[in-house]
Amino acid sequence: MSDAPVTSMTPVTSAHILIVEDEPRMAALLADYLKASGYTSAWLANGLEVVPCVKARRPDLVLLDLMLPGQDGMSVCRELRLFSDVPVIMLTARVEEADRLMGLEIGADDYICKTPFSPREVVARVKALLRRSGHSAREASPLVLDAQGYKAAWQGAPLDLTPIEFRLLKALADAHGRVLSRDKLLDHVHADQRAVTDRAVDSHVKNLRRKLDAATGGQELIRSIYGVGYRLDLP
Numbered sequence: 001m002s003d004a005p006v007t008s009m010t011p012v013t014s015a016h017i018l019i020v021e022d023e024p025r026m027a028a029l030l031a032d033y034l035k036a037s038g039y040t041s042a043w044l045a046n047g048l049e050v051v052p053c054v055k056a057r058r059p060d061l062v063l064l065d066l067m068l069p070g071q072d073g074m075s076v077c078r079e080l081r082l083f084s085d086v087p088v089i090m091l092t093a094r095v096e097e098a099d100r101l102m103g104l105e106i107g108a109d110d111y112i113c114k115t116p117f118s119p120r121e122v123v124a125r126v127k128a129l130l131r132r133s134g135h136s137a138r139e140a141s142p143l144v145l146d147a148q149g150y151k152a153a154w155q156g157a158p159l160d161l162t163p164i165e166f167r168l169l170k171a172l173a174d175a176h177g178r179v180l181s182r183d184k185l186l187d188h189v190h191a192d193q194r195a196v197t198d199r200a201v202d203s204h205v206k207n208l209r210r211k212l213d214a215a216t217g218g219q220e221l222i223r224s225i226y227g228v229g230y231r232l233d234l235p
Helices: 024-035 047-057 073-080 096-104 119-132 163-174 180-190 198-216
Strands: 016-020 040-044 059-063 088-092 108-114 143-146 152-156 157-159 223-225 229-232
Touching: 016 024, 024 040, 024 119, 024 198, 040 047, 047 059, 047 073, 047 108, 059 073, 059 119, 073 088, 088 119, 108 119, 152 163, 152 198, 157 198, 163 180, 163 198, 163 229, 180 198, 180 229, 198 223
Parallel strands: 016 040, 016 059, 059 088, 088 108
Antiparallel strands: 143 152, 152 157, 223 229
């Protein structure tokens, strides 16, 4: 399986789209447009890899090309419908009505012709189908984290965080909506596990809050839960 050719900065709570397309340039174009709209993606080029991938990674939506090596899109869709209700949008160069109807009859949720091809239309159909299928809550978050590069951004604007602040934000984001105790956050303050105190955590959280407040226009993203710890609430 190949990762889509996009960067590692991904929204914290984005929907995950599986692109099944044997043309690398088209797959890369779709990945770029999906990323710009706040979605993460992965790319497969062979139809035989789709069913195992869906079972293992459970994507939120599949963009499925009709003409694929290994196994064609129609057969793949039939197999998917034996065990999964994941939304499927078929992509194909075929324009005949019979092909479109067959794709819908075997379980595809939507059908887009590649001629002419519009990646913006694909993204619009993805958004609409995710809303209809109840996945709208998982659409793009304004907070973006890059764990490898220790980079963070809010609505596309970089956040100037220290490594400790980034680790704290990452820990809170991973536990989105749940309270993390100070003891739990202590584990993320220093990579070398040096001895630190609760007060040090409070100090770092205070600095992180100040930077987030400046970036978000005063939104209170990190909340103190008295006697327990901290919680990150994303809009």
